[in-house]
Amino acid sequence: MPFKTAFESDFYKIEVDLEANLLRAMWLRPAGEEEIKAGGTKLYEVLRDSGVERAVANAQGLGALTAASKEWMSTRFFELLSQTPLKKLARVLPATVYHRIALESVVTRAEAMGITKFSVRNFSTQEEALRWLNS
Numbered sequence: 315m316p317f318k319t320a321f322e323s324d325f326y327k328i329e330v331d332l333e334a335n336l337l338r339a340m341w342l343r344p345a346g347e348e349e350i351k352a353g354g355t356k357l358y359e360v361l362r363d364s365g366v367e368r369a370v371a372n373a374q375g376l377g378a379l380t381a382a383s384k385e386w387m388s389t390r391f392f393e394l395l396s397q398t399p400l401k402k403l404a405r406v407l408p409a410t411v412y413h414r415i416a417l418e419s420v421v422t423r424a425e426a427m428g429i430t431k432f433s434v435r436n437f438s439t440q441e442e443a444l445r446w447l448n449s
Contacts, residue, residue, distance in 0.1 A: 320360045326353035330364050336447065337361060337369040344377025347386070354391045361398035370443045372406040379416045392424035396431035403434045404443035 317329035317338060325345045329338045339357055361369065379387070395403070405421075407414045417436070424430050437443040 320364070321356045323349075323353075325349050326356070328357060328360050330360060330366055332364060332366070335367050337364065337366045338372075339369065340372040341374070341376040343375055347380050347383045350376075350379070350383045351386055354387065355394070358391075358394035358398060361395065361400050365399050367399050367401040368404075368447045369400060369402070370404045370406065370440065370447060372440060372443075373413075373417055374406055374408050376408065376413065376417075378413060379420075384416060384420055388420045388423040389427070389429070392421075392429045396429060400432045402447055403432055404447050405434065405436050406440050406443050407436050407438065409438070 317331045319327065320330045320337075321328040325341065325343050326349070327340050327342060330336070331338075337360065339353075341353070345353065357369075357371070360366075405417065407417050414436075421430070421434050421436070425434070435443075435446055437446065
C-alpha cells in the first residue's frame with residue numbers, strides 16, 4: 315500500500331502508509347512559530363487517528379527555530395506525541411550545524427524532563443532514518 319497524503323500545506327506534508335505502519339512528515343520550507351505549532355499539532359492528530367507506531371520527520375527544510383518554537387517543541391509537542399501509539403521517531407536534521415543543534419536540544423530537553431515515551435534518533439539522510447525504523 316503506497317503512502318497516502320494525510321495533510322498538506324505550503325510548509326508541511328504528512329503521508330501515512332497504514333500497511334507498513336509508517337508515517338512520513340516533511341517540512342517544505344522554513345516555518346514560523348505558528349506554522350510549527352500547526353504542523354506539530356497536525357502530526358499529533360494524524361499519529362493519534364492512524365495508530366501508526368513508526369515515523370520519520372524530515373526537518374531539512376525547516377530553517378531556524380525561535381526560542382518560543384523550541385520551548386513549545388520540547389514541552390507541549392513531545393507531550394502530545396507521547397499520547398499517541400508512536401514507538402519510534404526518526405528525525406532527519408538539516409545540514410546546517412546551528413539548525414541541527416537547535417533541533418537536537420529540543421529532544422535532549424524533552425527527554426531530560428521525562429516527557430518522551432518513545433525512541434527518538436537523529437539522522438543526516440532519509441535513507442539512514444528509514445533503515446533504523448525498519449530495524
